[in-house]
Amino acid sequence: MFVGHYCAAFVAKRIEPRLPLWTLLLAVQVVDVFWGLFILLGIERASLDPGLPGNPLVLSFMPYTHSLPATLLWSAAAGVLGVALWARGEHKLKLGLTLAAAVASHWLLDLLVHRHDLGLWGDAHKVGLGLWDLPMAAYALEILLLAGSVLLLAFSPVWPGSRRRALAVLCLGLLVLQTASQFGATPGNLKAMVVSALAVYLLVPLAGRWAEGK
Numbered sequence: 001m002f003v004g005h006y007c008a009a010f011v012a013k014r015i016e017p018r019l020p021l022w023t024l025l026l027a028v029q030v031v032d033v034f035w036g037l038f039i040l041l042g043i044e045r046a047s048l049d050p051g052l053p054g055n056p057l058v059l060s061f062m063p064y065t066h067s068l069p070a071t072l073l074w075s076a077a078a079g080v081l082g083v084a085l086w087a088r089g090e091h092k093l094k095l096g097l098t099l100a101a102a103v104a105s106h107w108l109l110d111l112l113v114h115r116h117d118l119g120l121w122g123d124a125h126k127v128g129l130g131l132w133d134l135p136m137a138a139y140a141l142e143i144l145l146l147a148g149s150v151l152l153l154a155f156s157p158v159w160p161g162s163r164r165r166a167l168a169v170l171c172l173g174l175l176v177l178q179t180a181s182q183f184g185a186t187p188g189n190l191k192a193m194v195v196s197a198l199a200v201y202l203l204v205p206l207a208g209r210w211a212e213g214k
């Protein structure tokens with residue numbers, strides 16, 4: 001999954017407005033940020049098969065970022081860090097749990113689209129519902145998740161009306177990214193794909209910071 005992951009950030013912002021949007025946009029992709037770094041470092045393994053429908057990625061070994069136990073550890077760490085950085089006064093647990101849930105949402109949303117590559121325990125018992133094999137359905141799901149969650153946030157009391165237009169621009173940018181990655185040329189090699197994905201994962205939070213104005 002790609003931009004659909006950001007739906008969890010927009011929903012979490014509505015639930016816990018004390019968390020900056022840029023933090024949530026980074027949190028929902030943080031396991032993919034480490035996946036990209038681990039692929040470049042040779043710690044996890046993947047390859048490209050342009051013959052596959054929907055998404056050319058063959059994710060053969062990623063126990064440290066995309067197994068269920070690893071995801072839970074990443075999300076617990078994020079929750080603790082979030083409380084340390086942003087919880088002031090009351091309801092610290094709510095803030096920590098919201099950030100942890102944003103990180104954990106990555107695994108659940110990946111579960112819908114990935115082909116059997118998400119380990120339930122380390123690199124074993126791999127699962128994935130494989131919606132990538134139905135590319136148009138996967139694309140529709142990404143767009144629906146994104147648009148629905150942006151609407152939910154934009155018209156909520158926590159998002160100022162004066163910043164609605166900026167949020168719409170962010171949403172449009174994400175839509176363009178999804179469309180380009182879905183219908184554009186398949187990347188020539190894995191390294192180029194990973195580097196461009198990492199750039200997106202860092203630029204989207206920056207755009208979120210601009211959209212929120214803080």
Ligand SMILES: [Zn+2]
Binds near residue numbers: 031106110
């Ligand atoms: Zn992922």
